[in-house]
Amino acid sequence: xxxxxxxxxxxxxxxxxxxxxxxxxxxxxxxxxxxxxxxxxxxxxxxxxxxxxxxxxxxxxxxxxxxxxxxxxxxxxxxxxxxxxxxxxxxxxxxxxxxxxxxxxxxxxxxxxxxxxxxxxxxxxxxxxxxxxxxxxxxxxxxxxxxxxxxxxxxxxxxxxxxxxxxxxxxxxxxxxxxxxxxxxxxxxxxxxxxxxxxxxxxxxxxxxxxxxxxxxxxxxxxxxxxxxxxxxxxxxxxxxxxxxxxxxxxxxxxxxxxxxxxxxxxxxxxxxxxxxxxxxxxxxxxxxxxxxxxxxxxxxxxxxxxxxxxxxxxxxxxxxxxxxxxxxxxxxxxxxxxxxxxxxxxxxxxxxxxxxxxxxxxxxxxxxxxxxxxxxxxxxxxxxxxxxxxxxxxxxxxxxxxxxxxxxxxxxxxxxxx
Amino acid sequence: xxxxxxxxxxxxxxxxxxxxxxxxxxxxxxxxxxxxxxxxxxxxxxxxxxxxxxxxxxxxxxxxxxxxxxxxxxxxxxxxxxxxxxxxxxxxxxxxxxxxxxxxxxxxxxxxxxxxxxxxxxxxxxxxxxxxxxxxxxxxxxxxxxxxxxxxxxxxxxxxxxxxxxxxxxxxxxxxxxxxxxxxxxxxxxxxxxxxxxxxxxxxxxxxxxxxxxxxxxxxxxxxxxxxxxxxxxxxxxxxxxxxxxxxxxxxxxxxxxxxxxxxxxxxxxxxxxxxxxxxxxxxxxxxxxxxxxxxxxxxxxxxxxxxxxxxxxxxxxxxxxxxxxxxxxxxxxxxxxxxxxxxxxxxxxxxxxxxxxxxxxxxxxxxxxxxxxxxxxxxxxxxxxxxxxxxxxxxxxxxxxxxxxxxxxxxxxxxxxx
Numbered sequence: 037x038x039x040x041x042x043x044x045x046x047x048x049x050x051x052x053x054x055x056x057x058x059x060x061x062x063x064x065x066x067x068x069x070x071x072x073x074x075x076x077x078x079x080x081x082x083x084x085x086x087x088x089x090x091x092x093x094x095x096x097x098x099x100x101x102x103x104x105x106x107x108x109x110x111x112x113x114x115x116x117x118x119x120x121x122x123x124x125x126x127x128x129x130x131x132x133x134x135x136x137x138x139x140x141x142x143x144x145x146x147x148x149x150x151x152x153x154x155x156x157x158x159x160x161x162x163x164x165x166x167x168x169x170x171x172x173x174x175x176x177x178x179x180x181x182x183x184x185x186x187x188x189x190x191x192x193x194x195x196x197x198x199x200x201x202x203x204x205x206x207x208x209x210x211x212x213x214x215x216x217x218x219x220x221x222x223x224x225x226x227x228x229x230x231x232x233x234x235x236x237x238x239x240x241x242x243x244x245x246x247x248x249x250x251x252x253x254x255x256x257x258x259x260x261x262x263x264x265x266x267x268x269x270x271x272x273x274x275x276x277x278x279x280x281x282x283x284x285x286x287x288x289x290x291x292x293x294x295x296x297x298x299x300x301x302x303x304x305x306x307x308x309x310x311x312x313x314x315x316x317x318x319x320x321x322x323x324x325x326x327x328x329x330x331x332x333x334x335x336x337x338x339x340x341x342x343x344x345x346x347x348x349x350x351x352x353x354x355x356x357x358x359x360x361x362x363x364x365x366x367x368x369x370x371x372x373x374x375x376x377x378x379x380x381x382x383x384x385x386x387x388x389x390x391x392x393x394x395x396x397x398x399x400x401x402x403x404x405x406x407x408x409x410x411x412x413x414x415x416x417x418x419x420x421x422x423x424x425x426x427x428x429x430x431x432x433x434x435x436x437x438x439x440x441x442x443x444x445x446x447x448x449x450x451x452x453x454x455x
Numbered sequence: 456x457x458x459x460x461x462x463x464x465x466x467x468x469x470x471x472x473x474x475x476x477x478x479x480x481x482x483x484x485x486x487x488x489x490x491x492x493x494x495x496x497x498x499x500x501x502x503x504x505x506x507x508x509x510x511x512x513x514x515x516x517x518x519x520x521x522x523x524x525x526x527x528x529x530x531x532x533x534x535x536x537x538x539x540x541x542x543x544x545x546x547x548x549x550x551x552x553x554x555x556x557x558x559x560x561x562x563x564x565x566x567x568x569x570x571x572x573x574x575x576x577x578x579x580x581x582x583x584x585x586x587x588x589x590x591x592x593x594x595x596x597x598x599x600x601x602x603x604x605x606x607x608x609x610x611x612x613x614x615x616x617x618x619x620x621x622x623x624x625x626x627x628x629x630x631x632x633x634x635x636x637x638x639x640x641x642x643x644x645x646x647x648x649x650x651x652x653x654x655x656x657x658x659x660x661x662x663x664x665x666x667x668x669x670x671x672x673x674x675x676x677x678x679x680x681x682x683x684x685x686x687x688x689x690x691x692x693x694x695x696x697x698x699x700x701x702x703x704x705x706x707x708x709x710x711x712x713x714x715x716x717x718x719x720x721x722x723x724x725x726x727x728x729x730x731x732x733x734x735x736x737x738x739x740x741x742x743x744x745x746x747x748x749x750x751x752x753x754x755x756x757x758x759x760x761x762x763x764x765x766x767x768x769x770x771x772x773x774x775x776x777x778x779x780x781x782x783x784x785x786x787x788x789x790x791x792x793x794x795x796x797x798x799x800x801x802x803x804x805x806x807x808x809x810x811x812x813x814x815x816x817x818x819x820x821x822x823x824x825x826x827x828x829x830x831x832x833x834x835x836x837x838x839x840x841x842x843x844x845x846x847x848x849x850x851x852x853x854x855x856x857x858x859x860x861x862x863x864x865x866x867x868x869x870x871x872x873x874x
Binding site: 102103104105106107109110111112113116139142143146302304305306307308309310312332335336337339342345346348349350352353355356357358359360361362363398400401403404405406407409410413414415416417418439440442443444446447450455 | 521522523524525526528529530531532535558561562565721723724725726727728729731751754755756758761764765767768769771772774775776777778779780781782817819820822823824825826828829832833834835836837858859861862863865866869874
């Protein structure tokens with residue numbers, strides 16, 4: 037693994053059918069093209085004809101929930117949360133979160149994700165895991181005032197924001213009110229104002245279940261997106277996780293306000309929320325859309341290649357129309373190209389951050405057919421051979437350093453928690 | 456790769472939480488347990504603590520359609536078949552089918568599938584690929600009399616049956632009438648009688664689209680399962696691929712007759728047929744159920760681990776109930792334990808055929824949580840480290856011999872066909 041300040045040159049990579057090299061200096065792509073070759077003495081990576089592609093961005097997860105993987109699946113959302121998740125989360129220590137998040141970072145880097153948006157306890161431990169892993173993340177402490185005082189929530193919000201703001205370019209802070217059912221109207225207003233003042237993004241679960249929508253209408257006389265808008269929390273710095281039940285008027289409003297929806301199709305199906313995020317009308321309404329895995333407790337994979345396919349499949353199924361979404365659109369959503377706020381999806385060109393993947397030149401899934409179609413429908417994360425973040429080679433030849441130790445330590449923490 | 460007649464001993468494998476060895480003699484498991492150790496001079500495989508699990512069975516595919524991967528996706532079923540598939544299939548040579556099927560066999564062995572059911576042109580070429588790959592398959596030539604004479608179809612059925620019957624234990628013959636809309640009533644009766652006479656299984660696409668059901672009712676006054684039953688084609692040797700639109704009366708009939716349904720959830724979603732095979736009521740009606748990928752042209756992966764998860768997810772989604780199916784049931788379906796006709800799903804014990812998988816001891820997806828839940832929801836086929844079929848080690852350390860050459864040759868054949 038090279039030094040973050042060193043230069044890196046990749047050669048022999050396939051981009052749009054052409055063999056190219058990529059020269060990275062100080063974490064940025066300096067040059068890309070057929071003429072680029074490694075300078076003597078610099079770190080060089082030979083792609084052996086593997087495809088060069090942009091990485092993926094996981095727009096919504098709870099990284100440390102790898103600790104909850106494979107326990108208490110096959111349950112509905114509320115019993116799962118109330119009986120199996122929350123009692124264990126009450127016992128979580130920072131070190132649990134660190135190793136759970138390290139495992140998540142390892143799995144994401146292995147499968148082509150170089151940036152994620154996180155909402156979880158002990159966010160400072162997740163931030164430390166992100167820095168140690170070399171990945172990028174936008175992180176927020178889960179904020180709520182049900183079951184605790186608004187004052188306590190405010191202290192948590194301010195403390196986490198201060199802590200997460202000073203950690204360098206790999207970690208960005210966010211405010212993360214859990215949901216409209218776990219945070220009071222007054223506290224949502226306060227968080228919205230704080231987000232505006234500090235110019236940080238706000239991520240919130242919204243419209244995951246039909247019950248949530250019905251409860252919102254009963255309590256506030258309006259649907260969730262309109263409720264958030266009235267509180268000042270719907271704008272171009274807002275990420276709405278799920279959005280399954282957004283209706284056409286809400287989609288128009290979300291599009292107008294410039295907010296982003298992150299759809300989590302696998303978690304939605306696993307928890308059987310019953311609906312599907314209406315992607316075609318959302319795009320028609322100009323809504324920015326990203327893709328997330330949600331936490332490994334409700335998925336249970338963090339391989340966004342798999343979820344990218346699930347996203348395309350469930351959109352086709354829900355519309356009963358195989359043309360409802362095509363491979364190029366699914367890939368664009370997963371790579372962040374349809375949601376600028378997520379901080380990814382920039383084309384690979386001089387001046388862009390040096391985050392990219394080299395795919396295995398031997399992957400049988402990519403040997404025949406159109407590349408994007410194969411990436412969406414045939415590939416899994418195992419086609420990723422090399423992962424580069426900020427010009428640093430974090431994985432090479434499909435082998436991630438320290439993986440064995442990370443798996444072992446995360447396993448110890450899970451057993452400590454009785455999982 | 457060891458000789459098929461040689462003995463093999465596996466040691467250090469994890470089975471139900473216990474470290475065991477497996478001794479295989481002449482393709483059969485002779486002993487399994489903690490006391491089993493390799494004899495000097497025999498081939499030995501050290502599992503290093505990796506899990507020992509039964510392999511998966513792909514109950515419905517068109518193996519050589521790997522050649523069609525990544526081309527003309529995102530189209531509805533009929534235009535896809537009529538405009539993009541059939542014109543190319545008219546040009547297929549046996550050598551195309553051989554290399555397409557070799558690629559399919561390689562991908563299946565890599566991802567834990569050791570047996571598949573195939574329906575495709577030049578079945579003798581698929582059979583040759585199966586033998587060369589060391590996998591197992593039940594193979595049928597697609598039979599139809601629309602667009603050609605019934606006499607021509609009968610010749611094809613008899614010739615393929617004769618050819619496929621003498622190929623040793625790895626290949627079993629089947630009759631494969633394409634569908635009720637491609638085969639006349641008279642020919643279906645003839646095929647049913649031939650199947651009974653020769654005691655071979657019959658596989659047929661059934662109830663894939665709603666249109667097919669409506670057309671059947673319009674033409675024959677009854678739904679597809681009742682139509683097949685009247686023609687003598689619904690019994691314990693019948694495999695119905697898809698079964699999306701089987702209604703409760705049909706499920707009761709299929710259960711009573713002992714026929715097997717193979718569900719293909721990914722292909723059904725990709726082609727957006729609009730419905731979901733009703734698994735919970737089918738099981739309640741006693742229907743035998745298996746899982747298939749369908750051809751790589753309409754999936755486009757042959758990784759049954761991925762489809763196993765898609766199967767569980769779409770069942771939960773369709774029922775709007777996360778308890779509609781659990782991990783154990785999804786795994787049982789994919790491993791063949793719910794469909795004896797498919798020829799897999801036997802528990803690993805002395806006397807059973809020596810077909811099994813060793814999973815990677817380092818797979819991060821399997822380090823935390825309950826094994827079956829992790830296999831279904833967290834794993835992909837890349838967790839398979841070693842694949843053993845009939846006591847022969849076909850893959851070791853995730854590396855399949857000849858893969859590079861197979862990918863290259865299949866690619867050449869696809870380009871020859873203009874794909």
